[in-house]
Amino acid sequence: MKETKNTKVRAVEHVVRAQATSDGAGVQLLRTIGTPTLDHVDPFLLLDEFRSEDGADYVGGFPDHPHRGFETVTYMLAGRMRHRDHSGNEGVLRPGSVQWMTAGRGIVHSEMPEQEEGLMHGFQLWVNLPAELKLMEPRYQDIPPEEVPEVRAGQATVRIVAGTFAGVEGPVRGVVTKPTYLDVHLPRGARFEHELPADDAAFVYVYEGGLIAGEAVVPPNALGQLGPGERIDLEAGADARFLLISASPIGEPVARYGPFVMNTQAELAEAFADYQAGRLGVR
């Protein structure tokens, strides 16, 4: 007999609709975290969705730019994107693949589309690093699509990028904030239940259809910030595709300026000076 668990369901406390913005060399984006409405959800600093069949929305890509002090996570659903950094690391992200890049002390890289037309669809998430790891050696986890497990649970189909779902562990390893990153397809009317660590900060991002969580409705291209509790219990109001993302908060001051996220203004100034002097990421 299944043990009865007296656990609290996490409510959707805030629904934040994506803001249309552009970044890089004119790439059109839908941003939910990293906006005046929602600066960050510790440890998450930014969440962008890019989705277009019109090359004009993405061909400019993201030419050479720096990062320091956090991790960038790119998850592709459609299209191909080439990344290349200052020390010669290079690779192509293709549909279903994931890049978990720990910028640490710094990298300078480009992220450029490998196509001029056709659907490009994916997400970039920024995850903070604690002070003691902000200047760590840069590190990549480049995960091909076949290494991202897909699990059926009830009516849900779940791709596990990071964390554990239904006893299956995702491929991302050794991230200090212990993230969960699930890509869930839930048909209309179906329910999705999952337990997350009670201390995690958690949200859902709906990229198709809609979710119902108690009194709250999360429409497409919106983020539902999840409150305290041990588990989530969601229903698909319409055939839904969404990300469920959580991780341990870091609880430190956030000082951010563009591609640099540190703890203090002085550290930001140092990052900027290092970049200007060509020292970023150089040993």
Ligand code: MN
């Ligand atoms: Mn970048």
